[in-house]
Amino acid sequence: AQSVTQLxxxxxxxxxxxxxxxxxxxxxVSVYLFWYVQYPNQGLQLLLKYLSGSTLxxxxxxxxxxxxxxxxxxxxxxxxVHISDTAEYFCAVSPSQGAQKLVFGQxxxxxxxx
Amino acid sequence: DxxxxxSPRHKVTETGTPVTLRCHxxxxxxxxxxxxxxxxxGLRLIHYSYGVKDTDKGEVSDxxxxxxxxxxxxxxxxxxxxxxxxxxxxCAINPGQGGTYEQYFGPGTRLTVT
Numbered sequence: 532a533q534s535v536t537q538l539x540x541x542x543x544x545x546x547x548x549x550x551x552x553x554x555x556x557x558x559x560v561s562v563y564l565f566w567y568v569q570y571p572n573q574g575l576q577l578l579l580k581y582l583s584g585s586t587l588x589x590x591x592x593x594x595x596x597x598x599x600x601x602x603x604x605x606x607x608x609x610x611x612v613h614i615s616d617t618a619e620y621f622c623a624v625s626p627s628q629g630a631q632k633l634v635f636g637q638x639x640x641x642x643x644x645x
Numbered sequence: 646d647x648x649x650x651x652s653p654r655h656k657v658t659e660t661g662t663p664v665t666l667r668c669h670x671x672x673x674x675x676x677x678x679x680x681x682x683x684x685x686x687g688l689r690l691i692h693y694s695y696g697v698k699d700t701d702k703g704e705v706s707d708x709x710x711x712x713x714x715x716x717x718x719x720x721x722x723x724x725x726x727x728x729x730x731x732x733x734x735x736c737a738i739n740p741g742q743g744g745t746y747e748q749y750f751g752p753g754t755r756l757t758v759t
Contacts, residue, residue, distance in 0.1 A: 540685075563746050574735060575688075575750040582746060621687055625746070630676060630695055631739060632703060633748055635687035 533558040533624045537636035544612055545644050552607040552639045554622030561627040564605045566596055569619045569638075578620070581605065582627075592616070617643045648672050649751035651736050657757045664723040666754050668736030676739035677719040678703075678748065679711065681732040688735060694719055726758045 538553040556562065566578040579590025586598040596607045605622060619638045625631040648671035658664050668677060676695055680688040680703075690703030692711040700711050708730060710722045723730055733755050737748040 535687075537687075565747060567750075574752045577747050577749070580747050623688075627746075630693060630701070631746060631748075632678070632690050632693060633680075633688070633737075634704075635680075635689070637685055637687045 533560075533562060533626065533634045535622050535624055535634055535636035537620075537622055537639050539639050540637065541640045541642065543642045543644060546614055547611050549610050550608065550612050550616075550641065552620050552622075552641065554605045554607065554636055556603050556605065556622070556624045558603075558624060558626070562624045563627050563631070564596075564598060565623045565625070565633070566590065566594070566605070566607050567621045567623060568592075569621065571618070575621065578607070612641075612643050614643050614645065616641060649736060649738055649749060651734075651751040651754050653754060654752065655755045657759060658726050659759055660727060661725050664726050664756065666721045666734055666736075666756070668719045668721070668751060670717050670719075670738050672738070672740070673716050674738040674740045675716075676748075677713065678737040678739070679709075679719065679721045680735045680737065681705065681730075682735060682753075683732050691721065691734075723756075726756075728758050730756065731758045732756060 536555045544550045564581040567575040581598045589595045622636040623633045650669045678693040679691040689705045694700045694713045712720045736751040739748045
């Protein structure tokens with residue numbers, strides 16, 4: 532079985548500042564890793580994914596994440612945030628084989644202050 | 646746009662009544678999933694389907710049943726709704742082929758059980 536822990540439930544940041552949202556996972560099998568974003572009153576949108584290869588992955592809207600196998604982490608970063616980045620962010624894992632059922636973290640609410 | 650619609654988008658029902666939520670996709674993807682979203686829990690998998698009439702349980706399946714008689718439709722039924730099933734329900738699809746491993750989500754159904 533897999534589990535995901537997002538270490539911060541809320542992260543307030545000033546506009547144009549850098550941000551890091553932390554995600555740790557556990558799994559006994561090989562996994563794929565994802566970050567999703569949910570804007571207010573909307574569904575989930577894929578930000579980026581790690582399947583294999585380079586441990587630094589780039590996604591939409593200037594976000595990137597780094598896979599660290601030894602620390603079982605997949606932290607999300609952005610060098611300079613905008614008001615429009617205000618949303619809830621979810622880290623998720625799925626087994627690399629089979630039905631690829633997603634296991635989500637609890638979510639991190641990112642609030643950008645002017 | 647992943648071509649996923651959910652109906653209804655909002656529903657209020659009374660404890661003890663049956664409720665059916667519908668997920669419809671236009672792309673004939675193999676895998677379909679039902680999740681529920683609750684504050685502090687992220688999204689949790691209820692049931693999933695890997696083909697017509699092929700379904701399996703997820704993490705929080707008690708009190709829910711599903712059916713898939715056509716590739717494009719995946720129905721979630723609350724057999725006797727309880728207040729603990731008040732939640733936002735999301736349907737997702739995964740093409741399951743062509744190197745696509747991420748899931749795409751519908752807009753959600755907000756269900757309130759009074």
